[in-house]
Amino acid sequence: MADHDRIASAVAAAWSQNRDVTGGANADYIPALATVDPDLFGISVVTVTGDTINAGDANTEFAIESISKVFTMARAMDEIGSDAFHSQVGTDPTGLPFNSVMALALHGDKPMSALVNAGAMSSVSLIPADSTEDRWAKILAVQSAFAGRTIALSETINQSEQTTNAHNRGIAWLLKAAGYLYDDPVGVCDVYTRQCSTLITTADLATMGATLANDGVNPLTGARAVHGENVPHILAEMTMEGLYEASGDWAYTVGLPGKSGVGGGLMAVVPGRLAIAAFSPPLDSHGNSVRAQLAITQIAATLGLSLYRKPHEADGQNAGRESSIRLATAGRQK
Ligand code: GLU
Numbered sequence: 001m002a003d004h005d006r007i008a009s010a011v012a013a014a015w016s017q018n019r020d021v022t023g024g025a026n027a028d029y030i031p032a033l034a035t036v037d038p039d040l041f042g043i044s045v046v047t048v049t050g051d052t053i054n055a056g057d058a059n060t061e062f063a064i065e066s067i068s069k070v071f072t073m074a075r076a077m078d079e080i081g082s083d084a085f086h087s088q089v090g091t092d093p094t095g096l097p098f099n100s101v102m103a104l105a106l107h108g109d110k111p112m113s114a115l116v117n118a119g120a121m122s123s124v125s126l127i128p129a130d131s132t133e134d135r136w137a138k139i140l141a142v143q144s145a146f147a148g149r150t151i152a153l154s155e156t157i158n159q160s161e162q163t164t165n166a167h168n169r170g171i172a173w174l175l176k177a178a179g180y181l182y183d184d185p186v187g188v189c190d191v192y193t194r195q196c197s198t199l200i201t202t203a204d205l206a207t208m209g210a211t212l213a214n215d216g217v218n219p220l221t222g223a224r225a226v227h228g229e230n231v232p233h234i235l236a237e238m239t240m241e242g243l244y245e246a247s248g249d250w251a252y253t254v255g256l257p258g259k260s261g262v263g264g265g266l267m268a269v270v271p272g273r274l275a276i277a278a279f280s281p282p283l284d285s286h287g288n289s290v291r292a293q294l295a296i297t298q299i300a301a302t303l304g305l306s307l308y309r310k311p312h313e314a315d316g317q318n319a320g321r322e323s324s325i326r327l328a329t330a331g332r333q334k
Contacts, residue, residue: 007045007274008053010302014278014295015043015055024282024290027262032160033063036264036281043295044206047274048214054203061199062279063157065261066098066115066287068143068195069123070242071208073114074226074234075142076123082233088180089114089122091233093240093247098287099167101174109178115241115259118171118180121192125182132187139195145225146208148218151198158197165193200265202277209267209275212257235269243293246286254297255306266292270305 019041028034042057077085085091090112094103099117104110111119129135143151172185172192181188200208211218212235216226226234238257243250243266250258256268256276264281266289276299278292300306 003047004051004053006303007047007051007299010299011043011045011053011055013302014298015041017298018291018294019056021291021294022282024284026264026281027283027287030157030161030164030262032154032157033263033281036062038281040264041278041280041291041295042202043276043278043299044202045274045276045299046203046206046210046219048210048219048272050210050219052203052206052220057279058202060279061154061201062265062281063154063196063261063263064143064151064198064200064205064265065196065263066120067200067205067208067259067261067263067265067267068139068198069115069120070212070234070238070259071142071146072120072123072127072139072195073237074146074230075138076114076126077230077233078227079128080126082230085114085123085126085233088126088182089119091237091240095245098244099171101171104171104174104178109174109180111175111180113237113241115237117168117192118175120195121168121172121188122175122180122182124192124195125188129183132191135187136191136194139191140198142225143195143198143200143208145218145221145223146211147200147204148207148211148220148223149204151200151204153194154197154199157199158194161193161197162190165189168192196261202265202279205265205267205277205279206275209269209277212269213271213273213275215272231271235271238269243288244286246284246288250293254300255308256296256300257307258296260288260292262287264289264292266296268296268300270300271307273305276300
């Protein structure tokens with residue numbers, strides 16, 4: 001079967017076999033996320049040649065949330081270099097929830113990872129800018145470059161987050177006190193909150209992932225979104241921290257760098273080949289979408305995509321492995 005047909009068949013099967021899965025709950029600590037239709041379920045794959053395959057609600061917009069951290073990390077690393085980024089933010093897993101203050105206390109208030117809230121705010125503050133609006137414009141620009149279309153803020157999500165983000169504001173001030181926030185905490189937390197409140201589809205998200213798979217060049221537009229030498233650092237960080245405290249289980253089971261968000265989105269990247277994105281709002285207790293994890297696990301297994309095995313060796317032989325993913329049970333309601 002041609003590559004396109006094999007991928008399309010795996011995507012269609014993952015959608016139809018997981019659409020009726022129940023379990024998990026919408027994030028509700030951000031009030032606007034609690035009201036999103038929990039039945040929504042979309043899957044997209046974009047290859048490095050720009051082939052796009054969609055299933056279900058692939059063109060429905062949802063809040064990018066934590067997945068935005070990947071693109072801010074990319075921009076900050078491009079601006080200051082990977083060595084400076086390494087020392088000023090850190091690049092190790094915390095092993096603790098994405099908004100953990102204990103994780104900071106355990107590491108001398110160093111964020112450790114750009115993919116937790118503390119490190120994401122540090123990353124925001126490292127993007128050189130003359131003003132909050134200038135920094136926000138740069139972050140919107142990098143999200144848009146990765147997606148290949150103009151990404152915009154949801155006023156509703158942003159308003160909901162800005163009025164309930166006291167915990168993140170506290171983290172910003174702790175970072176400032178420790179010397180790991182490199183600008184004004186109020187403006188940085190504002191921009192961080194906005195970057196989480198933009199709207200994307202799974203078709204966008206798969207394109208964003210495919211841009212990473214394609215060494216930083218968007219396969220649909222042909223434009224570079226991030227320096228190629230920074231891509232391996234970003235994918236390594238996604239492997240270590242991309243699915244919160246379940247990142248290790250994900251690497252063990254699926255074998256692909258991934259990043260999730262509490263809006264229900266999840267992307268996984270196969271360097272040199274493609275990216276898979278899925279979206280469905282109900283989350284497990286770690287904050288990862290239940291259906292999205294199942295769908296991507298199934299597609300990766302069916303197509304033999306794990307980075308830790310010889311490429312293509314087991315194509316088509318792993319269709320039963322999807323059930324082995326271990327999902328944390330309850331919904332995220334912090
Ligand atoms: N805006 C969310 C927060 O800061 C993002 C969390 C996430 O998706 O992990 O809590």
